[in-house]
Amino acid sequence: MIKQIDLQDDTALRQAHEALERSSAVDRPWFEPTPYDEWVADVRFVEPEERFELWGAWEDDSVVGAAMVWLPDADNTWMLWTELDVHPDHRGRGHGTGLVEQMVSRARDEKRTTVLTEFRVPQKDFENHPYRRFALARGFEPGWVENVRHMPLPVSEELLTRHGDASAKAAEAYDVKLFAGDVPDEYVQGLCDLYNLLGVDAPSGVVEFEPETMTPKRVRDFWALQREQGRTRLFALAIDRETGAVAAHSDLVVPPPPSTQVWQWGTYVHRDHRGHRLGMAVKVANLRRLQEEFPGRTLVRTSNADNNAYMVAINEDLGFEIVEKGVAMRLPVAAAE
Template identity: 30%
Template sequence: MSTSPAGLELRPLPLPASVDADDAGDFVEMVRVRNLISTEISGHDDFHLAPHELLPAYAPDPNERRMLWVVVLDGEMVGRVGVDIPLEEGSRVAYWLVELRRSVWGRGIGTAASELVERTARAHRRTVLQSWAQHPASADPRLPSPTGFGSVPRDHSARFYLRHGHTLEQVERISALDLTDPRLNAHLQGLLEQATVAAEGYRVVQWELPTPPEFVEGYAWMKSRMITDAPAAGLEFDEEVWDADRLRRHERFYLDARRRMLVTAAQHVDSGDIVAFNELVVGGDGTQATQQEDTLVLSEHRGHRLGMLVKCAALIAWRSVAPGSPRVLTTNAEENRPMLDINEAIGFVPIAYEGGWKKVLSPGE
């Protein structure tokens, strides 16, 4: 067991009822520190969130328990620790994060935080720890993904994971699309026309949250398939059951955060089933970077260019939703070549890479 640095506190963070509440000061400061760390890692502010946008993510959820600590050193907040416990039956996984200001690296704080993560996982009878970290370009030697697709540098974060018994399981590519390019709309229209021809027997349907009642069942089914159909490499994910109630709770995160989401789906005409979908999300003022969240084409409906169909239709419609958003960010597994082919044809370019890391706890470790 390590010795924690003098003056270090790993303090549980009580969640305020709102960001305007009298006791919201620590939460607001945590979000400020989170955003500073994000900029230190990525070099930009595209992943920043306002306090009112992040707070709904910690609302009570019957499908997951989320715990949060702030890292305080000599009275100054310098980071945060999070552990998420899925409550699916039989789950053995805990997801975690440790985020620290660069100025306090190398002082044993990360090790103390890692010990807290493992104690918490064991207390909830979890034996698989999984975490993701962005690995900016560096001159460090490369660590290849065991999938055979992609690599990350053996940078500060990678060395931390390796030192604490984690293995790299998957590499994900973060890509960006410049929405200010005046040629983009004509390019998207051309791709959409080609995809529409290939997607005979399917039609595009779109909505902003909340989901219209006629699409709730199909959209919930698609969300459940994200776990089973998306590439997972050696990472472990619990199969999830989504119904209308779970979908509505999921949507409340965006609605309560005053963030806008456009869902673009492909509907099989004969059956009426939703068989592909794409999500675009932006902050309420519409001037932040857009986050492309889940995209999926059901395996049994692949081969009809439905991925290209929903992505292009979404991006064309998005200009009316958020005309001030400068770019779109998306993340895909490096082995997901079909989706990367679509992104590259649209004009997405890689800007960073993430590693998916895993540790299996030994009994009594």
């Protein structure tokens, strides 16, 4: 049975969280689970410009699979984004198919023309992985592929100095400023402008995104949520010294203990400021601060499209290694007759 989960129902939410975490850990020895309290804060976060729903696959009155659903209402309103997981002990019983069918139904209800999803698979022979075969059999089409990379910490000072010095020389017309948790008012709109363009400029195969509509209030609400979860967001911004424009950013998110990992949540250089090695400059500055303030962390996780040559080169120069593939797929949805 497929039905929507009440976001105030702790019993159902804990079962859904267990199914999601167990599913996400398959074939991923480095997987680090998200504690329930952190996860449920995300689930219950109210975002006026993007609705969230949680749908469960139920078996014997328990949730054994779940689809998280995001419905953007301020931009890219043609899409329904979902992440779908079934507990490994309950696969092969039609729960995944039932969740996909429900996502198609919701897309039609909302007059969305595309369901988008993404999943992680081992790098080797990812095209024949059961997850991809499952999606293809249910009408999904290839979207884009990302390289998911890890970089062991700490990064050597010699490497940081070498790349830091080279990028500083190329970016001599810019200042790199570091912040934690929040960003001063004078830079927030410029940072929003970068966030809004990231999805447009990032390679996304046959899927075309329009600019997002992130505003200072929206990002500050997200940052406040992360602080409540015990997460520390580290910002590195490249500022054009002449105009004061925010030209580039790199964000790292440090989850609270017992986590030992760090998440790279975006690096982007504005199209008007490329060619000055700003991507490397902000990444190096943020990594230096990370290692000074969080010395016990073991690795940084990041991902980027496999055909994003510029960011691939930066990540490889810094020592990021591919550990798996992120496969994005789309399902065209015909309007209900």
